[in-house]
Amino acid sequence: MTRTYSSAFRRVLVTAPLIAAAGLLTACFDGDDANQPPDVGVVPTPSPSPSPVGFDVGPCLNQVIPGTGGVTVAGAVVPDTLTLNLGANAGFPNGRLLADPVIDVTLAVIFLDLSRNGAGTLAGLPLNPPRNDVAFPAGFPFLAPAQGTQIMTSPGSGFAFRTNDANAYTRVDRMGMPAVSTVLIGSGLKNNYNDVSPANDVAGDFVPELTAQLTGLTNALADDLVGAGLTPCARAN
């Protein structure tokens, strides 16, 4: 089908540096602040037509993320935890630094054929803002100070903390990898997903849901990726 792209978007996509090793991803956003990233905004077509075919996302889930020592996309999101290999360089998907462009990397590894387009392809554009709006301090506490002016708490003592055991509390939320629950778990399963543990992930409880959600996204976006000169990891049925 025909898609309308801005010429700038097509240009930056086809000329984007392909960064194959995930261990090098931090280079994507530690660049020179003076070099403003290009605006890759796209004018949405008002009434897009459906994709003509469906896709099998199995090749996406089973492809190895370069630079991780053999971790597949499926292995990175199941179980839903941040995994640190202390013997390798820190940086998403080996743990997560504050400055990591996790959404662009995640979109790349779930949509693109990593043997053709590196995991850093979208971060290299970048597709999303490449860095936080304020700088992070180098040392503890690492987060930038609050912006604006607000009523701050005052120092004190004699704080009253609850002494109840953990089992006296009712689960509300859980999180490991960024955007897994929000993007790859549909609304019908969200509460259940947040109520259970990574052991349930490993048991495969959410494999059909993860696959279905990724398939739905791929069906809608594959033609955009191809039109932009990229190679989707999914295979047409």
Place this chain on the structure above:
Amino acid sequence: MKLRHALPMSAGVIMALAGGAFYFAGAGLTAADHLDPPGRTNPANDATPDKAADIADVFAWHTATDVNLVLTFAGPQAANLPAVYDPNVLYTINVSNASPRTTPNIPIEIRFGQGAGSNNFGVQVRGLPGVTGAIEGAVESDLSKDGVRVRAGLFDDPFFFDLQGFRDTLSTGTLSFNNQRDFFAGQNLTAIVISIPRSRIENGANLVDVWATTARFGGQL
């Protein structure tokens, strides 16, 4: 790095598109985990959203000397709003450094408590490896004990992402990101930062897994 799990190829479920635009079931997406699950934390979906228990992000990274853990929550919010400290919420940063990787060998529990004044709050962190008892003290201050550093307080929201672009992408089926548009710019949230000597976490060549949970005393709102 050893692989433990791979999704079966046969698990593919094809969702045929009906019409031009499509609705993605996860379209309540707001960010990394902000406002998720929406039925419990998003005002657009829940009449009694649990802002205090809403995880925004989890960060974990190692250096030559430390493992740093950051849990952010109750955001993003406007820059004129105060931090959120709820004594009825239990925050847990789960760390696993041994098999099975899904069992938290080191569950770090964080609670907030109120002091004598209406605007006095403290933080308590239990389960820290190598720390005798808990680390306790006032929020908005650097705390340290037995080599572990802790600070809880209001911070800038460290996440950056074109939320509008993602929503437009989902609703139109066309990539619509703009890298000049950061929904989280100029917004804050509440966070707990913990820095632990690496030797307390490292367990040979084992991988280290980290995830966070929140839970509310007295049941969900």
